[in-house]
Amino acid sequence: MPLLIEQALNGVQLGFMLFLLAAGLTLIFGIMGVINLAQGSLYMIGAYATAAVAAKTGSFLLAAPAGLAAAALAGMSMEYLVVRRLYARDHLDQVLATFGLILFFNQLTTILFGRQPLFVEIPPFLNGSVPIVEGLRYPVYRLAIIAVGLATAIALYVLIARTRLGMLIRAGATNRDMVRALGVDIRLLYTVLFGVGAMLAGLAGVMAGPILSVQVGMGEQVLILTFVVVVIGGVGSIRGAFVGALVVGVVDTLLRAVLPGLLRQLMSSGSEADALASGLSAMGVYMLMAIVLLIRPKGLLPAHG
Amino acid sequence: MSLKGSISAAALALFMASPAFAQAPVKIGMITTLSGPGGYLGQDVRDAFNLAVELEGGKLGGAPVQVIVEDDALKPGQGKEIAERFMKTEKIKLLTGIIFSNVAGAVVPDILDNDGVYVSPNAGPSNFAGKECHKNYFVVSWQNDTLHESAGQNARNLGYKKAFVLAPNYQAGKDAIAGFKRMFKGDVAGEIYTRLDQTDFAAEMAQIRAANPDVVFQFHPGGLGIAFMRQYAQAGLLEKTPMVVASPSLDSVILKAVGDAAAGVNVSSHWNSDFDNAANKKFVAEFQKKYNRLPTYYASQGYDTALSIAAALKATGGKVDDVAAFSKAMAKADFQSVRGNFKFGPNQHPVHDWFALKVEKGADGQLALVTKGKVLENHGDFYAKDCKL
Numbered sequence: 268m269p270l271l272i273e274q275a276l277n278g279v280q281l282g283f284m285l286f287l288l289a290a291g292l293t294l295i296f297g298i299m300g301v302i303n304l305a306q307g308s309l310y311m312i313g314a315y316a317t318a319a320v321a322a323k324t325g326s327f328l329l330a331a332p333a334g335l336a337a338a339a340l341a342g343m344s345m346e347y348l349v350v351r352r353l354y355a356r357d358h359l360d361q362v363l364a365t366f367g368l369i370l371f372f373n374q375l376t377t378i379l380f381g382r383q384p385l386f387v388e389i390p391p392f393l394n395g396s397v398p399i400v401e402g403l404r405y406p407v408y409r410l411a412i413i414a415v416g417l418a419t420a421i422a423l424y425v426l427i428a429r430t431r432l433g434m435l436i437r438a439g440a441t442n443r444d445m446v447r448a449l450g451v452d453i454r455l456l457y458t459v460l461f462g463v464g465a466m467l468a469g470l471a472g473v474m475a476g477p478i479l480s481v482q483v484g485m486g487e488q489v490l491i492l493t494f495v496v497v498v499i500g501g502v503g504s505i506r507g508a509f510v511g512a513l514v515v516g517v518v519d520t521l522l523r524a525v526l527p528g529l530l531r532q533l534m535s536s537g538s539e540a541d542a543l544a545s546g547l548s549a550m551g552v553y554m555l556m557a558i559v560l561l562i563r564p565k566g567l568l569p570a571h572g
Numbered sequence: 573m574s575l576k577g578s579i580s581a582a583a584l585a586l587f588m589a590s591p592a593f594a595q596a597p598v599k600i601g602m603i604t605t606l607s608g609p610g611g612y613l614g615q616d617v618r619d620a621f622n623l624a625v626e627l628e629g630g631k632l633g634g635a636p637v638q639v640i641v642e643d644d645a646l647k648p649g650q651g652k653e654i655a656e657r658f659m660k661t662e663k664i665k666l667l668t669g670i671i672f673s674n675v676a677g678a679v680v681p682d683i684l685d686n687d688g689v690y691v692s693p694n695a696g697p698s699n700f701a702g703k704e705c706h707k708n709y710f711v712v713s714w715q716n717d718t719l720h721e722s723a724g725q726n727a728r729n730l731g732y733k734k735a736f737v738l739a740p741n742y743q744a745g746k747d748a749i750a751g752f753k754r755m756f757k758g759d760v761a762g763e764i765y766t767r768l769d770q771t772d773f774a775a776e777m778a779q780i781r782a783a784n785p786d787v788v789f790q791f792h793p794g795g796l797g798i799a800f801m802r803q804y805a806q807a808g809l810l811e812k813t814p815m816v817v818a819s820p821s822l823d824s825v826i827l828k829a830v831g832d833a834a835a836g837v838n839v840s841s842h843w844n845s846d847f848d849n850a851a852n853k854k855f856v857a858e859f860q861k862k863y864n865r866l867p868t869y870y871a872s873q874g875y876d877t878a879l880s881i882a883a884a885l886k887a888t889g890g891k892v893d894d895v896a897a898f899s900k901a902m903a904k905a906d907f908q909s910v911r912g913n914f915k916f917g918p919n920q921h922p923v924h925d926w927f928a929l930k931v932e933k934g935a936d937g938q939l940a941l942v943t944k945g946k947v948l949e950n951h952g953d954f955y956a957k958d959c960k961l
């Protein structure tokens with residue numbers, strides 16, 4: 268039983284990690300209509316900036332804001348210099364341009380930091396593990412990821428639903444020209460919004476640094492799973508991204524955790540069962556996506572209606 | 573393209589400076605992985621290869637050489653295109669550099685079909701080591717399985733009885749687990765194939781804890797290994813269950829990125845920076861002087877590859893055109909390897925020694941890989957018996 272609780276926690280934690288990535292992506296797409304493939308690069312920038320500042324100062328508390336600021340700045344300059352020219356174009360042009368940005372950022376990172384992966388220490392106050400139930404200790408850092416993810420979800424909800432900025436954002440998504448006619452600087456609004464989306468990706472990068480490897484191309488590894496989350500949740504919907512991320516996180520983890528044991532009991536050959544289990548669990552989330560698309564083509568919680 | 577340009581320019585400059593102007597340089601095509609998470613592997617192979625050329629004043633075995641480097645980006649298709657361009661446009665006969673077995677699988681047959689010579693500084697997939705072996709195909713590094721056979725033997729020597737094994741679900745991962753089991757011979761408490769794009773290993777950690785093995789063997793090269801090792805330590809498993817790995821899962825770059833989470837891990841390797849032989853001392857010192865970083869074992873293989881080519885060029889008087897004669901000279905392996913004992917087996921894969929290393933704090937308080945003793949002596953590979961050359 269502790270094992271199952273642990274695996275469920277693992278799933279939830281992976282889900283929150285995915286949510287941080289997916290929220291920015293879906294925010295930018297839902298409101299500005301831009302497919303930003305370079306979201307993974309912003310995640311990488313957040314992680315690298317954190318690693319660099321942590322290595323210089325030795326303090327994670329200084330490094331984390333630096334990571335967020337770097338990602339937000341990179342995101343806003345990306346919007347100002349490149350993406351702004353693409354709002355009127357179709358999605359294929361946006362995909363092409365932001366794919367180019369991925370190559371650009373990967374090469375830039377290689378030039379600045381080299382090809383060797385960087386080391387980020389777990390901040391001392393988040394190191395170690397705590398008992399959850401009898402016979403189960405869980406790493407504090409992973410609990411911190413859950414807490415940060417939850418706080419981000421609440422903050423985003425308040426921002427979009429309860430503030431003036433959120434109101435403008437929602438209005439801008441519905442009718443861009445009308446908002447502009449009322450005297451709102453929609454271009455500035457979009458730049459800020461892009462910065463917020465970038466900061467979310469940066470936050471994911473900051474949190475991922477101490478448990479993953481900070482290296483060139485780390486963004487592309489998570490990008491596909493992030494898109495799966497966005498599609499399952501409903502493109503453009505933050506609530507959808509939240510639900511989608513948790514569903515994907517839990518399903519993926521539980522399949523990896525439970526399937527091998529289950530198949531080993533059903534099949535005679537152990538190593539064949541292992542191979543089949545790993546194949547099936549790798550397909551799991553994609554099959555889930557296909558099923559969701561069959562039943563609800565707009566995702567679980569679509570953005571508009 | 574600028575990369576290629578600058579390297580050929582550098583080679584050209586060296587070539588101009590040398591007095592032996594009469595001979596046109598031997599072109600060597602290097603297809604390697606320089607971008608993405610595996611980029612540092614190719615970088616080390618390239619840099620060490622170039623170091624060997626530079627130490628000889630732009631020559632290998634007395635013959636001026638020009639090394640042309642291209643990045644395959646870990647894409648087999650891209651590797652194939654580069655190989656074709658090298659052979660058709662640049663008229664290159666001698667190729668090297670491939671890091672990953674899946675790229676080698678696509679590129680090497682093309683090279684051999686075009687009567688070229690390929691000398692591998694890293695990938696040694698099983699399918700080219702047995703029946704499909706070829707007289708113009710050399711592997712200086714190792715056959716993939718033997719890396720993990722050494723880990724299996726190491727685990728057995730250390731007295732472990734029950735192992736939990738994990739590797740990514742692709743050819744080299746399967747070779748790894750097969751190789752480990754071939755020599756370990758104990759019980760396998762669990763066998764998990766992870767995904768090549770996996771970043772979170774929490775589910776696997778929980779399963780390892782539940783199975784309660786004596787020892788964990790895992791093969792996760794590059795960034796995968798960093799994430800795995802750190803999460804292993806964070807899950808509190810490192811104090812409880814020792815880990816045995818082969819060198820790809822814990823090279824000096826990974827060690828730096830993993831930090832204290834790697835302390836005490838048992839590694840087995842054919843080379844380590846602390847090897848006490850003249851060739852190695854020179855290599856490690858020169859490499860650090862030029863690039864200001866510790867060489868990984870990938871670098872040692874890049875360097876050995878250059879030395880093996882140098883020996884063959886010396887024997888043929890700097891000619892590669894007569895491919896049969898060049899291959900014959902290559903097979904003699906008449907060079908001083910930085911790893912000590914080295915010769916080619918019947919399938920032109922290495923026969924060499926394997927050593928047990930351990931991650932320990934050195935005199936400077938930094939974690940380092942320290943050589944402990946020999947695991948296997950004059951070890952060839954499992955597939956050599958199927959090779960009829």
